[in-house]
Amino acid sequence: MTESTATREVGVHLQESGDDTRLLVAAIEADNPQANVSYLPGIVSVKTPGKLTIRRESVEAKLGREWETHEFQLAIISYLGHIGTWDDDEIVISWDH
């Protein structure tokens, strides 16, 4: 295969719905410097090469309130990659092989 797990794209589709999503995307962008954000009607797409990390602390700092990683389920509508980690502190999406 031409591309490795370090460079193959992973990503998420989120509902484009108000401030919570906007701040969530801002937190993801801050933690994933190569993230590329694009829009379809109703949808925000965030893609990045290799690995996408969503950190609870970063999201809480943007939202100014407590946020548990389970709450990500209210925003996510689809993803690309494999969810390797989903624990109290972070969600990590990458390819395995």
Next chain:
Amino acid sequence: MAKMSMKARYSALTRDLSWEPSYVSEQDVFPHTTFEGIKIHDWSKWEDPFRLTVDAYYKYQTEKDKRLYAVLDGFAQSQGHLSLSDARYVNAMKIFLQGVTPLEYAAHRHFAYLARQLNGAGPRFAALCQSIDELRHTQTEIHTLSNYNKYYGGLHNFPQQFDRVWYLSVPKSFFDDAMSAGPFEFLISISFAFEYLLTNLLFVPFMSGASYNGDLPSMTFGFSAQSDESRHMTLGLEAIKFLLEQDEANVPIVQAWIDKWFWRGYRLTALVAAMLDYMLPRKVMSWAEAFELYFGQQMLEGLFPDLAYYGIRPPLHVKEALAEKDILSHQVYWTLYQFSFAAAFTTTVPTADELNWFSAQYPDTFDRYFRGNWEKAGRIAAGGGRFFFQGLPQLCQTCQIPMLFTEPGDPATICQRSSDFRGEHYNFCSDGCKWIFDREPEKYIQAWLPVHQIYQGSCGGPSVPEVLAWYGLQDGDSGEYHGSADEQNWARWHAGAGIETAVTGG
């Protein structure tokens, strides 16, 4: 007591609540997980990265429903049906309610079965959550679209139509095929091929289309349902990795299922292709673009290199699917146009702007193969002779779509394949559908093909009006959009806006 971590809670609330049977054998408790030839050595190796527990599940599902129903209330109160892009748009949602909602219900039933029959506590709990999700989707879709049923045709009788109408036998037979397979094949067919491989092609076009065409409630139920979808995608991906890691002997079995279910699922998306390109008055993206992005880039370049590690290659017939991307929607909608007198939606010739949009989106194919048909159909319709096909089409024995597809590399020649089995002759639309039949002819010769059933006298009678009555179609459901009840109502609602007096009373 200190709050447990997600990992500890998950372990406590799923696996710790399970037990090893002692007075009956495991085989007797779970009798359906051996006959397919799949070898599982250690069910505890199944991972659920979501680590979803029942308390968190209900907490977030409740929140999702609250948000959705708040939107539905506001929509009904504010006469939201008036703010659609055009009445024609509702045809997309008619196809959704008739063809997709019953699949959600079927999925609810079958995941309940898996929640009982899989040996591992982890996958049983994931299947249970999905079963409840699918019931929620069924209910929320019906509640949402019932708001349009007050104003539009084609939405009043979908469960009966799902069981009877010709084009709805395509999704119905697809899911029946999966449900009548074993539990592992079902996981590959629905959880992997349908929910992971093709989900973005199936659902994102509908939901983004709803958003862009002013259909707030459908967009909201769609995204509410899709928020469960990421769990379902995960179940599919975990299922395939689990099967491939458990035993090398599983690899060829799984590969054959991927080959089969990719093509089955891809053929099902033919209806989505037509919807996306032709039924949305305001276009989101072309089918070709959606297919390149969501299947080509994301699955072939993203997922399949990951699966190559296990010895899995991209599906057979993937080349044929890629080669069809610039012709698929045009061929399918052209057929729907000719047969919508027998459908629970209406069709019409695309506007001049739409034809130009197709030319721009499909520069290699549209003007050469399809524009002429539409211009001719438009001239005939303008002369008062809107034509419908007077006859019944040959259906593919496997996918049950009329044989409208063309030879690979030759969009002007209809593709026809056939096989003989036990003295009978069977026809197929493609190499992919023939390959699927030839693997399991005993299964597919039992297909309930709507056209054959009409000829056999099983569908209300020999004449078109008798068949349409048996389908449960009413005036205003079918035919040509221009002049339809939907179009006339829409024009009336929007004429003289500001001076029309509201309808009051009971």
